[in-house]
Amino acid sequence: MSFPHRHDLETTTLLSRHQGEPAGRSLTPWRELGGYDRLKTAVDMSPAEIIDVVKDSGLRGRGGAGFPTGLKWSFMPKDDGKPHYLCCNADESEPGAFKDREVIRWTPHLLIEGCLIGARAIAAEHVYIYVRGEFFEDTQYLNRAVTEAYEAGLIGSDILGSGWSCDVTVHTGAGAYIAGEETGLMNSLMGNRAEPWAKPPFPAQAGAFGMPTTVNNVETLATVPGIIEGGADWYKQWGSEKSPGTKLWCCSGHLVRPGNYEFELGIPLKDIIFDVCGGTPSGKPVKAVIPGGSSTALLTGDELDCITTYEGMQEAGSSLGTASPIVMDEDTDIVAAIRRIAQFYAHESCGQCVQCREGTSWVVRILQRIEAGDGEIKDIDTLYELCEQMSGRTICVLADSVVFPLKSSLDKFRGEYEARMKPSLVTSGAIHG
Amino acid sequence: MTRKIHPAVVGAQPFQLTARETFDGPIFETEEGKERLEMALSRYPQKTAALLPMLHFVQEKKGWIEPSDMEQVATALDLTPAYVHSIATFYTMYNKHPVGRHLVQVCTNISCHLNKGEEVLARFLQEVGTRQGEMSDDGEFTVMEAECLGACGFATVVQVNDRYFEDVTPESVPDIVAELRADA
Ligand SMILES: Cc1cc2nc3c(=O)[nH]c(=O)nc-3n(C[C@H](O)[C@H](O)[C@H](O)COP(=O)(O)O)c2cc1C
Ligand code: SF4
Ligand code: FES
Numbered sequence: 265m266s267f268p269h270r271h272d273l274e275t276t277t278l279l280s281r282h283q284g285e286p287a288g289r290s291l292t293p294w295r296e297l298g299g300y301d302r303l304k305t306a307v308d309m310s311p312a313e314i315i316d317v318v319k320d321s322g323l324r325g326r327g328g329a330g331f332p333t334g335l336k337w338s339f340m341p342k343d344d345g346k347p348h349y350l351c352c353n354a355d356e357s358e359p360g361a362f363k364d365r366e367v368i369r370w371t372p373h374l375l376i377e378g379c380l381i382g383a384r385a386i387a388a389e390h391v392y393i394y395v396r397g398e399f400f401e402d403t404q405y406l407n408r409a410v411t412e413a414y415e416a417g418l419i420g421s422d423i424l425g426s427g428w429s430c431d432v433t434v435h436t437g438a439g440a441y442i443a444g445e446e447t448g449l450m451n452s453l454m455g456n457r458a459e460p461w462a463k464p465p466f467p468a469q470a471g472a473f474g475m476p477t478t479v480n481n482v483e484t485l486a487t488v489p490g491i492i493e494g495g496a497d498w499y500k501q502w503g504s505e506k507s508p509g510t511k512l513w514c515c516s517g518h519l520v521r522p523g524n525y526e527f528e529l530g531i532p533l534k535d536i537i538f539d540v541c542g543g544t545p546s547g548k549p550v551k552a553v554i555p556g557g558s559s560t561a562l563l564t565g566d567e568l569d570c571i572t573t574y575e576g577m578q579e580a581g582s583s584l585g586t587a588s589p590i591v592m593d594e595d596t597d598i599v600a601a602i603r604r605i606a607q608f609y610a611h612e613s614c615g616q617c618v619q620c621r622e623g624t625s626w627v628v629r630i631l632q633r634i635e636a637g638d639g640e641i642k643d644i645d646t647l648y649e650l651c652e653q654m655s656g657r658t659i660c661v662l663a664d665s666v667v668f669p670l671k672s673s674l675d676k677f678r679g680e681y682e683a684r685m686k687p688s689l690v691t692s693g694a695i696h697g
Numbered sequence: 698m699t700r701k702i703h704p705a706v707v708g709a710q711p712f713q714l715t716a717r718e719t720f721d722g723p724i725f726e727t728e729e730g731k732e733r734l735e736m737a738l739s740r741y742p743q744k745t746a747a748l749l750p751m752l753h754f755v756q757e758k759k760g761w762i763e764p765s766d767m768e769q770v771a772t773a774l775d776l777t778p779a780y781v782h783s784i785a786t787f788y789t790m791y792n793k794h795p796v797g798r799h800l801v802q803v804c805t806n807i808s809c810h811l812n813k814g815e816e817v818l819a820r821f822l823q824e825v826g827t828r829q830g831e832m833s834d835d836g837e838f839t840v841m842e843a844e845c846l847g848a849c850g851f852a853t854v855v856q857v858n859d860r861y862f863e864d865v866t867p868e869s870v871p872d873i874v875a876e877l878r879a880d881a
Binding site for chain 2: 347356357358359360361362364365396397398399400401431433435436437438439440441452453454455456457458473514515516517518522523524554558588590592596600601604605608611612
């Protein structure tokens with residue numbers, strides 16, 4: 265599917281308006297569209313004022329956890345005399361998610377502007393944009409934009425004559441999902457293995473290079489210029505009280521029109537899947553949807569009437585996550601799908617925690633066995649037990665990321681698992697025959 | 698404090714595989730090597746942070762990273778070769794063995810799995826006539842399974858060197874292989 269993704273449902277394109285247009289990729293046309301005007305506004309504001317506006321806007325982090333952005337920024341120490349850093353998380357590796365790449369490749373200047381405003385808010389002297397290494401082509405647009413912005417005096421020393429200085433460096437990863445976790449990211453940036461660390465220390469205390477650091481997602485930062493321009497109340501006209509604003513949706517799987525769409529938070533999930541994305545190409549009913557990227561609990565085709573806010577998705581028993589619904593039609597082999605997801609997490613476990621390292625690969629072995637028709641009913645109990653052991657006991661939530669889709673699939677599609685089991689000796693009559 | 702600004706990038710760069718270089722001599726004594734190292738060092742408060750960028754640089758030039766390269770990177774950054782080795786092996790993008798001129802990585806993760814990712818992978822292996830992870834006899838291809846490439850709405854996604862092929866189907870594989878073969 266190529267850009268732009270147009271459709272009938274009303275869309276609110278705060279972030280994606282210029283995706284698919286060349287204007288976003290170079291400085292002159294971008295400035296004609298008002299680019300970097302918001303940076304100008306921000307350099308005339310104090311850091312506290314910027315934080316207040318973003319706090320009031322209710323913006324929540326788009327990296328998956330939905331943590332309030334203004335609040336996160338307010339944790340950064342003030343006047344401590346240490347260098348501060350902002351890390352922009354562009355590692356985008358959660359299966360199902362592909363929104364940050366679109367921001368990077370279509371509107372790199374929007375992202376840079378957001379990074380600079382964020383940096384000003386937390387008094388950072390350097391922004392590191394950590395992009396996953398696989399995004400070679402997309403990173404080129406970003407690199408070019410950074411160079412242009414340096415040449416125009418928008419990055420570097422004395423930005424826009426304000427006396428404030430800040431650098432921006434694009435840092436590329438090298439293939440490790442766990443580098444998307446914020447402490448893993450900072451370790452990776454420092455030239456270490458991308459292993460998450462147990463908090464404390466929190467990033468705002470001692471993050472990248474041992475200094476106070478904030479990590480924010482690409483979409484989060486790209487939203488900030490709009491908020492600076494329009495104000496908190498303007499932003500809050502969209503979405504709900506707890507989930508204001510708009511969100512990029514990454515729709516994939518069995519869909520007629522998969523792709524990236526931007527909506528105000530709170531429209532029904534089923535409208536996105538059926539009206540916007542056209543339902544399944546086979547025309548068959550939807551069997552299941554993993555709504556927030558592969559680490560969220562699966563919903564059945566009957567549970568899609570839920571509202572796409574952070575709180576709405578939680579009420580539905582799942583979570584908004586990265587807003588990346590993965591749609592599966594009736595013919596989908598649920599066991600194989602969950603096995604494939606589990607395989608990913610087993611491959612990407614950094615191996616520091618036993619529950620995660622052993623648990624993820626054990627889950628995969630059991631699922632492979634069931635898929636091959638060699639499973640036994642007691643394997644289901646073992647899977648439940650593993651879910652129990654892998655929840656909430658590890659340094660980061662990668663282990664939990666397997667539990668959500670796995671456990672929900674066992675709860676909701678137990679019959680599919682059971683139907684795959686090895687015919688038991690009892691029913692085949694071998695014992696009582 | 699005066700900062701030397703290189704408004705340029707330090708990480709992975711797109712690369713031309715036709716011009717694969719062999720570094721017989723020291724990598725970081727070539728003009729380009731010196732420049733890339735200096736550039737990277739100017740962007741971080743600690744030297745070790747230049748490690749991933751320098752490994753990317755070596756791979757961009759050679760297609761893979763061998764132990765002697767790791768030693769050179771270690772020397773340039775005051776690290777031990779063992780440390781550099783532990784990093785190079787942690788990250789999957791660094792090739793520790795030679796790969797074909799076209800490194801084909803087929804995503805079979807969930808969204809691609811739902812859109813015949815495994816079939817696409819099998820078709821590539823069949824067209825190229827090799828086994829997963831092994832270089833084809835003519836040195837043209839290495840085909841591997843990949844994890845999510847972050848383009849799931851365009852499933853199946855296939856990365857070939859620094860380029861993404863999107864909406865790949867099993868049927869479109871022969872054309873892609875032909876195109877790659879012709880791309881001298
Ligand atoms: C295993 C794991 C992988 C993650 N991957 C990403 C990622 O690719 N991109 C991202 O922005 N956040 C990712 N996160 C979330 C980050 O840890 C962090 O919460 C986020 O970048 C904060 O940004 P935000 O406050 O703007 O949402 C991941 C978290 C975990 C536990
Ligand atoms: S939970 Fe898994 S990925 Fe996270 S730190 Fe522990 S072992 Fe590493
Ligand atoms: S699942 Fe294949 S690109 Fe994400």
